[in-house]
Amino acid sequence: MANWFITGTSSGLGLALARAALARGDTVVGTVRAQADAQAFAALAPGRAHAMKLDVTDEAAVQVVVRTAQGLVGPLDYVVNNAGRGFTGAIEETSLEDARALFAVNVLGPMAVIKAVLPAMRARRAGHIVNVTSVSGLAAWHGTGLYGATKFALECLGRTLAQEVAPLGIRVTNVAPGGMRTAFAATRLPGAEPVIADYAQTAHVARAVLQDKHGHEPGSPERAAQAILTALDAPEPPLLLLLGEDALHYAEHEFAGLEAQIAQWKDLTLSIAAEPEVAGS
Known part of the structure; x- marks a missing residue:
């Protein structure tokens, strides 16, 4: 049986993945933000479901919680960076304060967890780090x-980390879901303010679409959790796992467009080659 450490298990995909791992007999340490969520999580499987309160933007707290988890359940086999939040708004509308706050949660938080768990994984020459990204990390949308x-x-952090730790027996998988039927769009979707009317037909459409689709998203978090377990159990787990028909559609469309641009401008790309050096000069 495996030991898991999953951030953001109060609801959504994090909770669904924790439930799926517990259902097959694994042990899960899940991080939450509220005491009520901690009690509900621990009740899922007394003795195997352990909840710990954590704000991933607090690096010192991350170190303490990871050490506590290791002392409680032993070596961590799977570490899942799932905690995160959303944001909508045009680039011009977005304040640098909002940008720093979002990067603190969605990038620096996972990085703090990675740095906290790697020493023990390196010592064991084993472990698997899973980063829950998004198709939005592959395909841009105004x-x-x-x-x-x-x-x-x-x-990028996940893909680079995979190269750095592969010789040490540690694996990395980035999971990129599309829309799922969670509370994400309703409860974790702040927006830029004040708004600029010129972006009504572009940037402002995203928030309206996401909120209109809330509760009708195409993906099931429970099925996504099972898909993640299947991928991680494979002899050669993927570096990138897309989840959902919409994720596949948007990623393929983005990559096809980039490939076409690369081909169209290939001659100009190659035109900057320096003149060959002359022997003896």
Whole structure:
């Protein structure tokens, strides 16, 4: 049986993944923000479900909680960076204060967790780090530039980390979901203020679409959790796992467009080559 450490298990995908792991007999340490959520989580599987309060933006607290989790359940086999929040608004509308706050949660928080768990994983030459990013970390969509930027950053951290730790026996998987039927769009979706009317037909559409689709998103968090377990159990787990038909559609469309641009401008790309050096000069 495996030991899990999952951030953001009060609801949504984090809770669904914790439930799925517990259902197969694993032990899960889940982080929450409220005491009521901690009590509800621990009741899922007394003795195997352990809740710890944590704000991932507090690096010192992350270190303490990770050490406590390791002391409580032993070596951590799977560490899942799931905690995060959303944001909508045009780039021009977004304050640097809001940008710093979102990066603190969505990028620096996962980085703090990664740094906290790696020493023990390196010592064991084992472990698997899972980063829940988003299709927004692969495909840009007006109105979600700041959120997408944090997920692009987490995608890069995960892919680079995979290269750095592969020789040490540690694996990394980035999970990029599309829309799922969680409370994310309703409770964790602040927006930029004040708004600028010129962006009504572009950036402002994103928030309206996300809120209109709330409760009708195409993805099931429970099925997503099962898909993650299947991927992580594979002999060669993926570096990137897209989840959902919408995620697949947007990612394929984005990559096809970039590939076309690269091909169209290939000659100009290659035109900057320096002149060959002349022997003896």
